[in-house]
Amino acid sequence: MAGSNKPTPMELDLLRELGNIGAGNATSALSSMLNDRKLEMVVPEVACLTLPETTDLIGGSEAPVAGIYIAVSGDVDGHMAFLMPIESAHQLVDSILGQETSEFDDMGCSVLEEVGNIVITSYLNALAEMTGLMIIPSVPGLAIDMAGAIWSSILAGAAILDEYITVIKTAFSSEGKQIAGHIMLIPGEDGFERFFKILLGTDNG
Amino acid sequence: MADIFVNMGEIEVVRGEGVLITVGLGSCVGVAIFDQERSVGGLAHVFLAASRNGLGATQPGKFADTAIPALVDALIRVGARRSALEAKIAGGANLFPRLGESTLNVGKQNVAAVREHLQLNAIPLRAEDVEGNKGRKMTLYTKTGIVVVQSIGEAPREI
Numbered sequence A: 001m002a003g004s005n006k007p008t009p010m011e012l013d014l015l016r017e018l019g020n021i022g023a024g025n026a027t028s029a030l031s032s033m034l035n036d037r038k039l040e041m042v043v044p045e046v047a048c049l050t051l052p053e054t055t056d057l058i059g060g061s062e063a064p065v066a067g068i069y070i071a072v073s074g075d076v077d078g079h080m081a082f083l084m085p086i087e088s089a090h091q092l093v094d095s096i097l098g099q100e101t102s103e104f105d106d107m108g109c110s111v112l113e114e115v116g117n118i119v120i121t122s123y124l125n126a127l128a129e130m131t132g133l134m135i136i137p138s139v140p141g142l143a144i145d146m147a148g149a150i151w152s153s154i155l156a157g158a159a160i161l162d163e164y165i166t167v168i169k170t171a172f173s174s175e176g177k178q179i180a181g182h183i184m185l186i187p188g189e190d191g192f193e194r195f196f197k198i199l200l201g202t203d204n205g
Numbered sequence B: 001m002a003d004i005f006v007n008m009g010e011i012e013v014v015r016g017e018g019v020l021i022t023v024g025l026g027s028c029v030g031v032a033i034f035d036q037e038r039s040v041g042g043l044a045h046v047f048l049a050a051s052r053n054g055l056g057a058t059q060p061g062k063f064a065d066t067a068i069p070a071l072v073d074a075l076i077r078v079g080a081r082r083s084a085l086e087a088k089i090a091g092g093a094n095l096f097p098r099l100g101e102s103t104l105n106v107g108k109q110n111v112a113a114v115r116e117h118l119q120l121n122a123i124p125l126r127a128e129d130v131e132g133n134k135g136r137k138m139t140l141y142t143k144t145g146i147v148v149v150q151s152i153g154e155a156p157r158e159i
Helices: A011-034 A051-057 A084-097 A106-131 A148-156 A195-201 B065-075 B107-122
Strands: A039-050 A064-074 A078-085 A135-137 A141-146 A164-174 A177-187 B011-015 B018-024 B029-035 B040-046 B086-091 B125-130 B138-143 B146-150
Touching: A011 A039, A011 A106, A011 A164, A011 A195, A039 A051, A051 A148, A051 A164, A064 A084, A064 A106, A064 A148, A078 A084, A078 A106, A078 A148, A084 A106, A084 A177, A084 B086, A106 A135, A106 A141, A106 A177, A106 A195, A141 A148, A148 A177, A148 B018, A148 B107, B011 B065, B018 B029, B018 B040, B029 B065, B029 B107, B029 B138, B040 B065, B040 B107, B040 B138, B065 B107, B086 B107, B086 B138, B086 B146, B107 B125
Parallel strands: B086 B125
Antiparallel strands: A039 A164, A064 A078, A064 A135, A064 A141, A078 A177, A164 A177, B011 B040, B018 B138, B029 B040, B029 B086, B138 B146
């Protein structure tokens, strides 16, 4: 069971490339939302991590984070999440709303949900365009809570017992400010095998 | 004695004075079982209600149906008496209430399964802090059986 869904280095490269295309899509979508405010997004790294490594990446199990979750259905099924450390979430909301916030009110939560939605669906669009597969995202769900609580709830909801999770690290920069975020990609039962087969030209039917 | 952290799917027991902590309980349920007179206590961090894929044998702590018997066995090995065991539980939240009761609300199922398996093992449930929409941190003081639960932005509460 362990590692059955662990991508090969070549597959990780593909995911990174898709991440870059998705980031490009996301950046243009976000720029229009930001009224010309400069927000850039890069995908520096893709990694295959164990659950404890994943929570460490976002500051540990107890660290407060903002998490946006989207279920994926259509020709493939899976789950995607976009997690940001709480400080980054504040910086992002502040830079979008153009004011300082200490707590997330309804407006702040809407902004986070929408940014997560844009980031995740941009990535999914890149996947769909490259594979020709139909991919349907669910409505986004937002939680602001302990990283471990959010992350384990998503994994439990998806009934994921795999030991490895593919994580696409992303980074935004807005007017010199660095904002961190991570896209988590969790394949469903059939995994993302189908993507890889199509993308690597090994799909024989 | 240093605090012991119980990660998702793990089971830890302590005899005497000890502090067992599990953080990041979302839909997961923290199950504390203890024999107060003997000062033996243990904590499990349950991920799903029922074992599957044959994982109950290798990772019993992940599932309510296997975690509770495994925790009880571990407690008895370090000196607890089966007849004196009591339980307190926390967790089982739904962090994404907007997404409805569907796929992500395994919290409720986990709570129901934990209660059921405590009953099957004849362990009285003394206190609980479950469900709702917030993640929890749970701490068991093994000497006293006191459990403290905390959510982000809230004061710790003793159960």
